[in-house]
Amino acid sequence: MGYSYGAMCTLCATLMALLLVPESTSAARIIVGGSNHWQFGFNYADWAFRSGPFYQNDTLVFMYNPPSNNNTPPHSVYLFNDFRSFATCNLKRAKMVGNVAQGGGQGFEFVLQKAKPYMFACGEHDGIHCRLGLMKFFVLPLQRGCHA
Numbered sequence: 001m002g003y004s005y006g007a008m009c010t011l012c013a014t015l016m017a018l019l020l021v022p023e024s025t026s027a028a029r030i031i032v033g034g035s036n037h038w039q040f041g042f043n044y045a046d047w048a049f050r051s052g053p054f055y056q057n058d059t060l061v062f063m064y065n066p067p068s069n070n071n072t073p074p075h076s077v078y079l080f081n082d083f084r085s086f087a088t089c090n091l092k093r094a095k096m097v098g099n100v101a102q103g104g105g106q107g108f109e110f111v112l113q114k115a116k117p118y119m120f121a122c123g124e125h126d127g128i129h130c131r132l133g134l135m136k137f138f139v140l141p142l143q144r145g146c147h148a
């Protein structure tokens with residue numbers, strides 16, 4: 001008696017939605033920047049915001065051409081340990097995880113092994129790619145499922 005038809009419908013719809021969303025247990029392989037790959041001037045913070053959430057053990061793939069004679073600007077992948085360095089694009093305390101040559105072919109792969117914040121940037125041109133080129137973003141991978 002207590003439940004209105006509307007409330008029952010809402011409950012039903014909620015249960016249906018829960019049942020229909022398949023719980024994905026396999027890790028994903030995500031191309032950073034999508035079809036834009038890893039390049040100067042694309043807004044990666046915005047991309048990361050729209051592409052999330054990311055999950056523990058997902059793989060981020062950074063695709064960028066190795067340096068060549070026909071003026072391809074080199075890129076790389078750096079990981080920051082502290083937010084202040086990330087915010088100011090100070091690479092001195094960042095660690096290079098992908099060098100300028102590793103973005104070719106299938107791209108440079110980085111597995112988000114832990115459920116902790118990861119802060120990335122391109123380390124080229126003294127932080128100019130990070131500062132002016134918007135080549136920086138952070139992700140906070142979530143644990144997958146309730147029984148991980």
Ligand SMILES: [Cu+2]
Nearest residue numbers: 075122124129
């Ligand atoms: Cu770059």
